[in-house]
Amino acid sequence: MVAIGDELLNGRTRDANVYYLAGWLEERGVALQEVRFVADEEEAIVEAVNALRRRADIVFTSGGIGPTHDDITADAIGTAFGVPVAEREDSLAILEEWYAKKGEEVTDSRRRMARVPSGARLIANSISGAPGFAIENVYVMAGVPAIFEAMLAAADQEIQRGPTYTVYTVIGAGGESTIAEGLKAVESAIKGLKIGSYPGKSGTSGRLAIVCKAFDPALAVQGAKAVEGLFRAKGVDPETVEGFGPNLT
Amino acid sequence: MVAIGDELLNGRTRDANVYYLAGWLEERGVALQEVRFVADEEEAIVEAVNALRRRADIVFTSGGIGPTHDDITADAIGTAFGVPVAEREDSLAILEEWYAKKGEEVTDSRRRMARVPSGARLIANSISGAPGFAIENVYVMAGVPAIFEAMLAAADQEIQRGPTYTVYTVIGAGGESTIAEGLKAVESAIKGLKIGSYPGKSGTSGRLAIVCKAFDPALAVQGAKAVEGLFRAKGVDPETVEGFGPNLT
16 A cells, blocks of 8 residues: 555554455455555655555555545556546546536636556546546555545455455453563464564553464464463463453553 | 554554654754654564665664664664674663662563664663664664654754744635645745645534745745735635644544
């Protein structure tokens, strides 16, 4: 994924789309490999998109496809693919219909949103009309979270699913180093099991969340039971929940 | 910045450190140029760190320096710089003192946290003891937000400050395209002024936040007044606040 926007880099906005996309892809059995945040600068966008589209099956971008002068993503994507960017009839028709329903006009700045790189497929936008687009394996979507999410839903049928993980989280008192030594042994012993260790606090005392995941549900259960055993050996009574469990702070 | 951790890419954890660092750097007049999120995999960490440390004055990393087997950041940084990673006496002494105060032992897994790349400077950790480290222009810090923030504070004196922006945000009713046409003209007319446009909603109606920033406070004020004029020309009564203003959702 490439998250585009000066506001993500200057402290104005806390990105929400990476987290949403990560969970959405996980549910579909697709691994998010890498994310880059870049400014609204053509060179930075082109470099990031070209680097990731060559190594990943799919690239998603967020941001920079609105009507204002700092929205340069469509042009940057055109540059990245070496194709022209021009207004398209079908995209303009969508804008005209959307604004006509609101009794508003397609101003020159709104009309900019009908410009897409040659060869792109449009992605429907049920929230604010102006479509996103996909070109080859790059999905170009809005940065406003509600619109990003709607466009992702619209593109869902094009996403090839993979096997999904079964996940259990075992939570217990103590710091990360309490059971660190046993975790490696458990992960080594159960082939196909992945373990993640996430320390945090509950009030003033340390809490630890251990995530056990595997494609085979039986292995995930087996891993969670082994981790429960590690906690109990330290005199801690753990709690196991399905899924990623709570984020400790 | 390089944010390291499988949990950021699989939907378990919503990163908080990028947003914190971005605002922290902005206050110090330092521009955050790019962020990459990578998994707990040596090759991915090495590639991202090496790419960014050559083009940026400073690189910050978060995550992967704890006591568990999936914490591989110190080794990856050693590989990135081509230097050995070994336990250091001063780092081990810090751990011993920290755990002695708590009446606990430095177990083998805790002891792993005393391993740092050759030539690194330690970064104090007032929250959980185990230090981060810096090597050349790369600052390697924990992923837990409270610890990340404490390490950033400890490294503060090494960060060279730049000129800071004065920022005003003008907020008014309407969608982004309402005044988009005027914004480009204002930005062109006032040299040194940067304008960002952030649409969102307030209840069910569209709201628009226009950020005006400049190194010269007078230009930021002049920009905000010009943007207020654009809103008023559309019959909208805008509100101006100092700083980045609220994030609309």
